[in-house]
Amino acid sequence: MALIDNGVYVHGRRVETPKNLDETYRSLDAHGGIAWIGLYRPSPVEVASVAREFDLHPLAVEDALSGHQRSKVERYGDTLFAVLRPARYRDEQESIEFGELHLFVGPDFVVTIRHAESPDLAAVRRRMEAHPELLAMGPEAVFYAILDEVVDGYEPIVTGLLNDIDEIEDQLFGDSDDDALSRRIYELSREVINFQRAVHPLAGMLEWLRRGSEKYRIDEELQRSLRDVLDHVIRVNERVDSFRAILENALTVHSALVARRQTEAGLAQNDEIKKISSWAAIIFAPTLVGTVYGMNFEVMPELHWAHGYPMAIGAMAAFAVGLYGVFKYKKWL
Known part of the structure; x- marks a missing residue:
């Protein structure tokens, strides 16, 4: 019914x-x-x-x-x-x-x-x-009472949004899933924007009613009630505006933190690549010498030279130590 x-x-x-x-x-x-x-x-x-x-x-x-x-x-x-x-x-x-x-x-x-x-x-x-x-003051009294009830109902929403924003601020600098946190900030921002659309017009509406109070002979007590509701609406609007600004800043800070973590991860990965490349180069030099003398050609003068083996080992060691010193100096190792 x-x-x-x-x-x-x-x-x-x-x-x-x-x-x-x-x-x-x-x-x-x-x-x-x-x-x-x-x-x-x-x-x-x-x-x-x-x-x-x-x-x-x-x-x-x-x-x-x-x-x-x-x-x-x-x-x-x-x-x-x-x-x-x-x-x-x-x-x-x-x-x-x-x-x-x-x-x-x-x-x-x-x-x-x-x-x-x-x-x-x-x-x-x-x-x-x-x-x-x-x-007994008439229909306007009922209207203002309903307005007051609707605006009072916004206070728990402001409190709920404030609690969630506090949680987001704690998560920003803690260990949290970046994707989940970004989604949470975005979705909460969307709710705040929708709330703004519902609340913002009320200030203009109530001001318009207040200006017409004299013309339509609204009781003085009702005018006081209307001003009280208007003050409440202004406070809610200010809080909601601040929530939107905080969430925008939170999203900016979160993006910066994610970018910094990605940069740090990239730098750490570069350091690892440098180390791997350095050791590969150090190992490559002796391998090259060993490979040359392992080709088993018959005409290789060094194969029959009495100092060939020590010279080959010395060359391998010299290359390896030299490259290690260079990479160490450049702080790759």
Whole structure:
């Protein structure tokens, strides 16, 4: 059932809980007050019913049906239409799960359309019903309470991202799999960017609402609440911006460390090649002398010379010692 919770409130107190939308319309006409309708993935027929009853703008209705909207707020006559992106952090996967919440706020109604499990609007409703004086301030009070709930839900995400970034910084200078660490930094950076897209528009939205408070005669207490939410959003934006900068720096540092390790490995390999080449050259010289006199030609004067053997051994030793000294001097050995 798309209708999750539904109430008609007079002077901040629930006077009726209609079972369907038609009963809600009749109850609102009978009692006055405000209607707070909570829908979860409603059908086009249900959204069309609400649109007809409250004269919602077709463009806003189209956005609510299609989903996948960016965070925004727009005014159509006496009705506010807002799109919020609630989110929650899944620590094991190091990913952020985004929801989508559409709100229609009019003079005597609030309609919420959720496309995901979050946020927990039941908690907002319970909190508002526990303070009838807040609900008595009208639909704007409900709207601001929902805004506050969505923004408060960002704090655990900030904490989760901070913990993961701390772990990455520890791994940067430790023994870790380079490929796995690079992937972790990249994927976390992608989550931070997506989070920025959800959070950054809120500051402009709230500032726009704040500027319109005087024109639409918003209660002073609600204006204070709005400023508090705006301050919270600004702090979250600053933290998220710093996270993105830290991750970009971490990726740069990681790339530099990987390059340095590869360079050191290459230098070590070059040293080994030098040693192998040096010993091969040292061994080659005696081998060459021995090979010449091992060809078994009959006409080789040195074969019948009394000092031929000592001279051959001496030549081999001289070549070997000479080459060893040269390579030692050049620090190849």
